[in-house]
Amino acid sequence: MQNWIGGVEKLDVLKRVPIKEQEPIERIHNFDEVCLGYTPDEAAREAQRCLECKNAPCVKGCPVEVKIPEFIRLIKEKKFKESYLKILETNLLPAICGRVCPQETQCEQNCVRGIKGEPIAIGKLERFVADWFRQNCEFEFSKPQPNGRKVAIIGSGPAGLSCASSLAKMGYEVTIFEAFHKLGGVLYYGIPEFRLPKEVVEWEIENLKKMGVEFRTNMIFGKTFDLEDLKQEGFDAVFISSGAGLPNFLNIEGELLNGIYSANEFLTRINLMKAYKFPEYDTPIKLGKKVGVIGGGNVAMDAARVARRLGSDVYILYRRTEAEMPARKEEIMHAKEEGIKIVELVSPVRFIGDESGHVRALELVKMKLSDPDSSGRRSVKPVDGSNFVFEADNFIVAIGQSPNPLVKKAIPDLELNPNGSIKVDENLMTNIEGVFAGGDIVTGAATVILAMGMGKKAAESIDRYLNAKKHENL
Amino acid sequence: MNEIVIKQNLAPNVWLMGIYSPQVAKKAKPGQFVILRVTENGERIPLTIADFDNEKGIVYIIFQVVGKTTSLLSQLNPGDRIIDFVGPLGMPYEHSPEDKDYLFIAGGLGIPAIFSKVKMLHSEGKNIDIIIGGRSKENIFFEDELKKYCNNLYISTNDGSYGKKGFVTDILKELLESGRRYDEIFAVGPVPMMKAVVDITKRFSIKTLVSLNPIMVDGTGMCGGCRVKIGNEVKFACVDGPIFNGFEVDFDGLMKRNSYYQDVENISYKEHKCKIGLGE
Ligand SMILES: Cc1cc2nc3c(=O)[nH]c(=O)nc-3n(C[C@H](O)[C@H](O)[C@H](O)COP(=O)(O)OP(=O)(O)OC[C@H]3O[C@@H](n4cnc5c(N)ncnc54)[C@H](O)[C@@H]3O)c2cc1C
Ligand SMILES: Cc1cc2nc3c(=O)[nH]c(=O)nc-3n(C[C@H](O)[C@H](O)[C@H](O)COP(=O)(O)OP(=O)(O)OC[C@H]3O[C@@H](n4cnc5c(N)ncnc54)[C@H](O)[C@@H]3O)c2cc1C
Ligand code: SF4
Ligand code: FES
Numbered sequence: 199m200q201n202w203i204g205g206v207e208k209l210d211v212l213k214r215v216p217i218k219e220q221e222p223i224e225r226i227h228n229f230d231e232v233c234l235g236y237t238p239d240e241a242a243r244e245a246q247r248c249l250e251c252k253n254a255p256c257v258k259g260c261p262v263e264v265k266i267p268e269f270i271r272l273i274k275e276k277k278f279k280e281s282y283l284k285i286l287e288t289n290l291l292p293a294i295c296g297r298v299c300p301q302e303t304q305c306e307q308n309c310v311r312g313i314k315g316e317p318i319a320i321g322k323l324e325r326f327v328a329d330w331f332r333q334n335c336e337f338e339f340s341k342p343q344p345n346g347r348k349v350a351i352i353g354s355g356p357a358g359l360s361c362a363s364s365l366a367k368m369g370y371e372v373t374i375f376e377a378f379h380k381l382g383g384v385l386y387y388g389i390p391e392f393r394l395p396k397e398v399v400e401w402e403i404e405n406l407k408k409m410g411v412e413f414r415t416n417m418i419f420g421k422t423f424d425l426e427d428l429k430q431e432g433f434d435a436v437f438i439s440s441g442a443g444l445p446n447f448l449n450i451e452g453e454l455l456n457g458i459y460s461a462n463e464f465l466t467r468i469n470l471m472k473a474y475k476f477p478e479y480d481t482p483i484k485l486g487k488k489v490g491v492i493g494g495g496n497v498a499m500d501a502a503r504v505a506r507r508l509g510s511d512v513y514i515l516y517r518r519t520e521a522e523m524p525a526r527k528e529e530i531m532h533a534k535e536e537g538i539k540i541v542e543l544v545s546p547v548r549f550i551g552d553e554s555g556h557v558r559a560l561e562l563v564k565m566k567l568s569d570p571d572s573s574g575r576r577s578v579k580p581v582d583g584s585n586f587v588f589e590a591d592n593f594i595v596a597i598g599q600s601p602n603p604l605v606k607k608a609i610p611d612l613e614l615n616p617n618g619s620i621k622v623d624e625n626l627m628t629n630i631e632g633v634f635a636g637g638d639i640v641t642g643a644a645t646v647i648l649a650m651g652m653g654k655k656a657a658e659s660i661d662r663y664l665n666a667k668k669h670e671n672l
Numbered sequence: 673m674n675e676i677v678i679k680q681n682l683a684p685n686v687w688l689m690g691i692y693s694p695q696v697a698k699k700a701k702p703g704q705f706v707i708l709r710v711t712e713n714g715e716r717i718p719l720t721i722a723d724f725d726n727e728k729g730i731v732y733i734i735f736q737v738v739g740k741t742t743s744l745l746s747q748l749n750p751g752d753r754i755i756d757f758v759g760p761l762g763m764p765y766e767h768s769p770e771d772k773d774y775l776f777i778a779g780g781l782g783i784p785a786i787f788s789k790v791k792m793l794h795s796e797g798k799n800i801d802i803i804i805g806g807r808s809k810e811n812i813f814f815e816d817e818l819k820k821y822c823n824n825l826y827i828s829t830n831d832g833s834y835g836k837k838g839f840v841t842d843i844l845k846e847l848l849e850s851g852r853r854y855d856e857i858f859a860v861g862p863v864p865m866m867k868a869v870v871d872i873t874k875r876f877s878i879k880t881l882v883s884l885n886p887i888m889v890d891g892t893g894m895c896g897g898c899r900v901k902i903g904n905e906v907k908f909a910c911v912d913g914p915i916f917n918g919f920e921v922d923f924d925g926l927m928k929r930n931s932y933y934q935d936v937e938n939i940s941y942k943e944h945k946c947k948i949g950l951g952e
Contacts, residue, residue: 377892379709379716379756416758418892422695443894447906454901454925456932463895471715471889477943480715480740481889482936555928602893604911 212315215244217322222535226506229391229474232532233297233322238276241326245273247311248318255308256320261651262288266305266320273323282331285324290363290650291356293332293398294385296325299647300526332398337405345369347664350433352419352605355383356646357439357637359406360653361660366409368661373433375417380470383441385646387470388462390500392507393529396469420608425633435632435660438620439653442599442638448492452549453595455557457486461493461501461596468504485510486591490560492516492546493596494523499530501594502538512538515588517545517565517578543567543578547585549593559589599643609633617642625659626652634660674757676750677730682813683806685737686781687746688722694729696721696759702789703765703883703915706731707891709756710744717741718888718910721760722784723791731759734784734814739937740944761891762914765789765881771855775847776802776822777869779840779861783814785883786860794821801854802826803843805861809834841868848876856881859918863930867923880918884909886929901925 209215218234219225225232236244248270256266264285272281285292301307301321309317349365351358354376362372380386382399407413417423419440428436445460447453464483467473471481487510491502494516502512514533516523519542523530534540544562551557564584567576601619606612613621613629619642620628620635627634636652638644678690696706705720723732737743748754767774767789774793776786783804793800800821805828806812812827812834819825826843827835836843840861857880859869866882873880886898886909893911900909901922907913 377758378890379758416756417695418758418761421760421892422699422758443892445894445896447896447899449906454899454906454922454929456929460896463889463897466889466895472713476936477940479713480711480940482933482940484933484936555925556932604893 209243209246211247211311214247214316214319215240217319222537225392226536229507231395232392235329236322236326238278238326238330241273241323241330242276244319244323245270248274249310251310255310256305256318259305259308261304261645261647262654264289264292264305264324269327270318270320270323273327278327278330279335281327282335285327289324289647290360290654291402291646292324293328294356294394294402295647295650296321296323296328297394297398298389300645302527304647329398332401337408339405339409341410342367342369344371347371347434348373348432349435349437349660350375350428350431351437351439353377353383353438353440353637353639354381354403354413355439355441355637355649356385357441357639357649357653357656358383358437359402360650361437361439361636361657362411362653363406363409364654364657365660366406366411368657370661371410371412373412373414375419375423376413376415377418377440378470379415381413381415387466388497388500390465390469390504392503393500418604420604424608425630434664435634437653437656437660438605438628438633438635438639439637439649440602440605440639442619442643443602444600445595446598446600447595448546448597450546450548452551452557455549455551456555457484457557457592458549459592459594461491461497461594462599464501464594465497465504474504474508483508484592487511488590489513489592489594490515490588490590491594491596492560493598494518494520494525495596495598496525496529497599498594498596499525499533501596503529503533503536505592505594506533506536506538510592513588513590514538514540515544515546515560515562516540516542518576519543519567522576541588544588545578545580550587557590557593559587560593561585562588599638601639601642605639625663626656627659627663632663674754676748676752676754678732679748679750682734683811685746686734686811686813687737688732688734689745689748690725690730690732691754691757692729693731693757696731696757697724697726697729700724700726700731700760700788701764702792703785704760704762705891705914706733706757706759707761707888708745708754708758710741710748710754712755714744714755715741716756716889716891718761718885718891720784720883721788723788731757734781734787736781740941743941743944758891762910763912765858765915767793767856771798773799773854773856774801775844775854775857776800777840777844777857777859777861778802778804779859779865780806780811782860782865782883783818786858787814787817789858790818790821799823801847801852803828803840805829805835805840805843807831839868840865841872844869845872848872848878854878858882858915863923863927866918866921870918870921870923874919881915882918882921883914884916884921884926885914886926887933900929 269284306317445462472479473483489510543565547561550559565578637649898909903920
């Protein structure tokens with residue numbers, strides 16, 4: 199080990215070991231993963247840069263407190279399997295989190311190495327050990343003694359998966375009910391293959407099956423079944439993690455014209471239905487030469503990069519400037535490398551269509567940034583008389599999602615927050631006894647890791663709640 | 673689960689299937705639909721729940737072969753399974769207890785959407801008239817089944833080979849002009865037909881409901897692909913509908929949206945036909 203440093207290849211401790219990626223020119227023609235990941239040697243070299251800080255500020259930046267210096271030390275020692283198991287102690291889906299977490303605002307933001315140089319590539323290392331384990335090891339799990347209690351989970355996104363795994367470890371009999379025909383929630387139908395290969399998601403789900411978690415697809419809570427059915431089937435508690443799947447629209451003139459997609463519809467057709475492989479797959483997608491994507495978050499980046507891969511010229515139309523975009527920096531950089539253009543400080547006014555009902559253009563108004571307010575956020579306002587017309591063949595609306603209203607329809611007594619999300623107490627229990635909730639349905643559109651963290655916390659609350667109930671009965 | 677238990681040919685390219693799906697049968701209500709997928713590479717398509725048998729756990733669908741998915745479905749036989757069959761979706765058709773006189777109008781493949789409601793209202797002792805229509809005599813089906821549940825069944829064919837020559841709307845106009853009145857009219861069929869019905873019933877101020885058929889993907893309110901304009905509001909037909917007040921529907925907008933994928937659907941169907949040797 200020692201001879202890495204000062205050895206054949208000198209390690210510049212201030213700089214990250216570079217990671218291989220598909221060249222932009224090549225990758226815009228395929229849906230294969232962009233980042234190719236570290237080799238074992240590269241990973242071990244990057245791990246060498248970690249100082250193994252005593253107070254480990256990086257851990258404080260991680261919502262589920264992955265034991266970062268510990269797993270990194272195991273990489274230094276090339277004990278990759280042990281490293282994976284170390285991460286697994288607090289994080290169920292490392293292969294996924296390593297790819298999609300915004301590390302730059304979480305663990306890596308706090309990294310001591312980042313003060314003078316580049317922070318340790320914690321996410322890439324996490325991803326490396328998970329991939330290495332997936333390729334080299336068999337997932338083993340010794341089932342705990344069943345405790346005889348059953349929990350139903352609604353929705354198979356990260357919140358549901360993490361809650362299921364925690365409960366299974368405690369000996370619960372867990373069933374996940376999913377509305378779609380595929381499992382994973384946004385991990386499957388939202389985030390594209392080139393950022394998160396579906397085989398990774400499927401592998402994680404297979405592991406959960408090995409832990410004894412049962413999955414039932416094509417089951418829509420509020421339509422196919424309800425709370426009463428779950429009670430009759432003998433479930434002792436319910437965790438609702440149905441996400442924020444309702445697409446927001448702009449509510450401006452012309453939004454029903456053909457050629458305008460919500461990002462949800464566009465990405466669902468691509469990821470879930472594989473429309474990019476039409477006609478091998480039956481679901482079609484239609485995209486013209488020039489496409490405008492409205493928004494600046496991860497969803498907008500994903501939609502734009504998919505559109506690019508379908509051969510279109512893509513423009514991101516954003517109200518503020520690139521600096522304020524909520525999307526991950528890495529994704530914005532990747533998008534730009536792929537030739538996607540960003541039009542800053544513009545806001546949609548109305549869509550303009552032709553005779554046949556197809557969209558032809560979008561009228562935009564220019565925006566002006568104000569000085570930062572007390573919270574440091576700069577607001578924008580339209581510049582009078584600055585309207586102009588932006589022509590394109592298609593538009594994709596990616597301005598956010600809201601909590602799915604189906605759940606409320608199914609449980610009329612359920613208390614909601616003013617924005618439609620489910621109201622929970624500090625134990626993530628709703629106002630209905632025995633019914634818990636977490637993930638985007640509680641927070642509004644957030645992140646994978648926050649959803650997972652809530653799933654885990656809910657599992658602990660459910661366990662406490664059911665134990666207390668048992669004692670009551672005695 | 674999802675096993676086909678009954679298959680019948682009703683008319684050229686029109687099939688009835690009974691599918692074993694106790695969970696859908698248990699919750700189904702008139703007016704609702706299912707989404708199904710036939711193959712692993714397949715598309716999700718919506719089909720109305722034409723009827724359901726809660727005790728036996730069977731859901732009935734009636735569909736017309738118009739493209740690749742419906743063609744694949746028609747090639748399945750009793751004993752085969754449909755890989756994905758999810759529902760019931762959409763809002764049920766609610767009726768007000770005071771109303772007594774109903775007129776149902778089904779053009780083309782409208783019958784599945786009216787059948788279970790007709791049965792329900794009949795069992796509640798309501799007065800029911802029905803108009804059905806098709807291109808030609810061979811396209812008329814379910815006549816005997818419907819007769820059991822209504823007072824009058826009127827039939828029209830475009831070419832006059834059976835019933836009255838013309839459109840369902842010709843019969844509708846005659847009935848209303850001769851003074852017949854209804855508390856509620858429910859019309860289902862091709863968009864131009866529903867539009868024509870509403871143009872007539874508006875003049876007589878008779879409450880008219882229609883069941884819309886926009887293009888759908890998920891059917892659970894997640895994509896907005898099925899959005900339609902109702903009055904001044906944009907609604908998602910799969911969760912807010914598919915049944916709406918006919919006086920408020922923007923039919924022209926719906927027609928335009930439904931034609932969007934026509935050219936690519938043709939590619940998919942043609943390729944499929946070549947593969948199964950039907951050629952062109
Ligand atoms: C395109 C896109 C890109 C993103 N990129 C990132 C990223 O890079 N990094 C990051 O951290 N976050 C990202 N996010 C956000 C992140 O994916 C979500 O915060 C996270 O998935 C929320 O998890 P969840 O379990 O709460 O819900 P979801 O992942 O939304 O899962 C909910 C599940 O419940 C199912 N469901 C809904 N209603 C019902 C019902 N009535 N009955 C049964 N099942 C139901 C849904 O089908 C779905 O499978 C992205 C989101 C999108 C849309
Ligand atoms: C709520 C709802 C209920 C429905 N119920 C029934 C039913 O009970 N029986 C039945 O036969 N059909 C019904 N339909 C229509 C049915 O969904 C379509 O015929 C089917 O999707 C066609 O699939 P395909 O792959 O065979 O054809 P495709 O190749 O997808 O399409 C073939 C042709 O049909 C047109 N088309 C596609 N989808 C629709 C649609 N949703 N509405 C109108 N035209 C369409 C296409 O533009 C194309 O020209 C319903 C539609 C909706 C939205
Ligand atoms: S803060 Fe950075 S250097 Fe310190 S332990 Fe964490 S990853 Fe290693
Ligand atoms: S079909 Fe997607 S919202 Fe209705």
